[in-house]
Structure formats: structure tokens, C-alpha cells
Amino acid sequence: MTDTNPTPPMKANLGIGTILGGTFSLYFKNFPLFFGVVFLPFVLYSLLVEAPMRSEMVVDPANPFGDVGTTLLLMVLSMLLIIILQAVIVRMSISLSGGQGAQAGAAIRGAVTGLIPIILLGIVASIAIAFGFLLLIVPGLYVMALLYVYVPAIVFENAGFSALGRSETLTKGYRWAIVGIVLILIVINWIISLIYTGVVVASVMDIGAIASGNPDSAAIATSIPWWLNVLSAAVQAFILPIGLIASGLVYARLREIKEGGSTGDLLRVFE
Template sequence: MTDTSAQTAKMPLGVGAIISSSLSIMFGNFGKVFLLGFAGAFLGFIINFLFLGFDAATGSDPVVNGNPTAFLLGSLVSMVINMAIYGLITALLIQLAYDAKLGRQNSLSTYFKSALPAVLPIAVLSIVIGILSAIGAIALLIGALWVYAVFYVTAPVAVIERGGFGSMGRSENLTKEYRWPIVGLFILVLIVTIVLQLIGIFLVGVIAAVGGQFIAGVGLAMITGLAYALGGIAVALVYARLREIKEGVDVDQIASVFE
């Protein structure tokens, strides 16, 4: 009897192809991608600004200068709201990525209709994954990266399969035997994200001195929003590739749930 798992393990994930496709989708649909990424990043900035202040919101001075208790409560509230925003934007980007892959167009209102049921599970499970990654990081950085790899496609499962709070278990099954390639891809996306954020923080300091805090926040959101979008597109393509390898499901079948 043929060992199916041994066969599928020989098929490469194709990290280079996924990164290339992610960039192609991002720049080929720049208007929508930029709008969604910017919206998520800017809303996140506003929330952090309201609860934590300008310096903490931009990452230029994360040190607690005031009441530590108030800062902690503000951080918790900010995190919960930001996770909800992240859940919505990620769900929208996942749908956009599949439509772009298939060369078809849909309105943002159509994306919103499909995305809303997945927002709460993605937000809650993202917090859980973050906590598990933090626990893994206590031992080694690689522990945190491994946890992220295990649950990397949780968001697409929540959106495409309506997996709800069981999406983490489904992600664990899909990523099995492909976690090290996912770690590599995640690191590449993370490097791009860090570079863009460093550029954003530098520009914030320059713009804030000339144009004020609000304009600086807009500038930061414009830059980091692209990194936000790249991550969402990449995770959608990884999910599609894993479904193709393990279950023989192509992008057309995956995207049919939005019709």
C-alpha cells in the first residue's frame, strides 16, 4: 500500500513562487491592496494613539512614562480592538488574493459580506496563537516561529472553510510536514515588514516635526499598510498551496465559496 503522506511530503511548498506571486498580486492590484492595508494600519494607529499615546503608537518610544496600570489596561484594550481590525482586513485580503489569482474582480462590499463571519474567530485565535508563540519564545526564538508555522493558515481556514474556533486544529493538520518551509517564508515576510516599519518610524520623526502628528500617522500607515497586505496575501497563497498538495483542491474550487 502506498504511503500517501510520504508522497505529499516530497512535493515542495514553493516558497519562492509564493513570495513572487504575493508581490505580483500586491502590485497588480495595488489600488485595492493599498486601500485595505492602509485602512487596517491607520485604524490601528488611531486606536493605539487614543489608548497609548503618539510615541507608543508609532513605536518610536515604547517606554512607559506614566501610570503603568493605565498603560497596561490601554494596551489590552488596544490589542483586542486591533485584533478585530486585523481579522477583518486579513479576511478581505484573502478573498482579494484568490480573485486576483483567478483574474476576476469583485467589489469590496462583496468581500465584506463574506468576511464578517470570520472576524471574531480570527481575532480571538490570533490572540491565542500570540500567547502560545510567546510561551515558545521563552525557550527559544525558534519555538515562537514554529508555533506560528503550525497555525499559519488559521485565518484562511476561518474565512474559506468557516472553521470558526476549530480553525487552529485544521491549520495544524494542513501545515504538518511543511512547517520549516513556512518558517522560512514567514521570516522573509517578517524581514520585509521590519524594513518597512523602520522606514516608517524614521519618516514619522521627520514628518512629525514638520507636518504634525496626524500627518505623521498617515505616513506611517501608508508604509506599514503594504507590509500588512503582503502578509495577508502570502498566507492565502500558502493555504491554497497546501490544499493543492494534500487534497488536490485548486484555487478555483477554493474561491468558489465566495460566489
């Protein structure tokens, strides 16, 4: 008798352990590259842009919002720097995982051509995630997982403004596994940040003693040691690549599961 209800094929596992192992393996094998890509721009921005601008800021008790323009400009510049670095690192991680080298030129092109979609879709994604967290933490994590690979879709396959839909399609059926990866990375980042915060608090206490009683923020800014800015850039360079490499590997794995082929094959398609 013919079986009219064949057993459906088993769903392939995303492989949380494999993704995390691959993330840290790729990270440490290419540590000088990933660290340098983040550290050099951050330290130059901190020392040559942020520190001089903050030193010009003066707190006026009669006009506490007098320097809001400078603060907003610094926030925008910092955001743009992080977005560009995110795009570059994600693209490099996919190329490296496929055995094609860093492909720095392709990574930079992907970051530049995808900058506007990344910014605008990032705003939409942030609002959606924030709304999810307002409902409860779990919906926020689920939305984060749903949109987890929109940046790789932009910088790798030039998905543009359709990247959110592309991420929704690729992550379907694997979102709770992605949530597990995100939570583990959050804990790792929290531990590193906690150590860094301890160093900063101790330093700020010393700075506060130096500038005690002086409301002029320029005095405080000039009291901040240069090495604290360098340390901040180093911490960013140490933390930032980890989560971005993971998102690149998750994207590549989802492409392999749902569309077949290896990461190397996908790279050749988009060469």
C-alpha cells in the same frame, strides 16, 4: 518477481520562490486595491478616533495610570480594525489568485462571520507562539508555521473554531518551508519599518522640542503634525497586505497539494 515495496510518490514542493513571486505579483498588480483597503480605514481611525482621544489624555504625575482606560480602549479598537482588515485581505487574495476577482462582498462577509473565532483563536495562537519563543526562537517559528493558515481557513471555508486543527492538518509536512517564507517577509518588513522609524524619530525630536518641559500629553498630541498620522497609515497600508497575501497563497497551495484541484475549483466549491 512482483515488487512488494513500491516507491512512494514524491512529496510535492510548496514552492517558496513561487509563493513569494506570486505574493508580490498579486500585490503590485492589485496595489491600489490592497493599499486603499488598509489605508482609508487606518487614516480615518487615526485622524478621527485616535488623535482626538489622545489629545484628551493628560499626564498626572500623581496618578500615572489615570488614562489607562483610554489607552486600553485604543488598543482594542486598533486590534479589531487590524483583525477585520486581515480577514478581508486574506479572502481577497485567495479569490484574486484563483482568477475570480476580489469578491469584496464575500471577503467582508467572511470577516464579519469569522470575527469571534479569529479573535479568540488568535489569542490562543499568540499564547502558543509566545511560549514557543520563550523556549527558543526556533520552536516559536515552528508553532507560527503550524498555525499559519488558520485565518484563511476561517474566512474561506468557514472552519470556525476548528481552524487551528485545520491549519495543523494542512501545514503538516510543509512547516519548515513556511518558516522560510515567514523569515523572508520579516526581513522585508523590518527594512521598511526601519526607514519609517527614522522619519518618525526625526519628527518626534522636533515635537519634543516644541513641547519641551510640558508634562501635559495633550500639548504633545496637538503638536503631532497631521501628516505623521497619514504617513503611519500609509506605511501600514504598504506593509500589512504582503504577509496576508502570502498566507492566502500558502493556504491555497496546501489545499491544491493535499486535496487536489486548483484555487479556482476551490472557490467554486465555496460559492
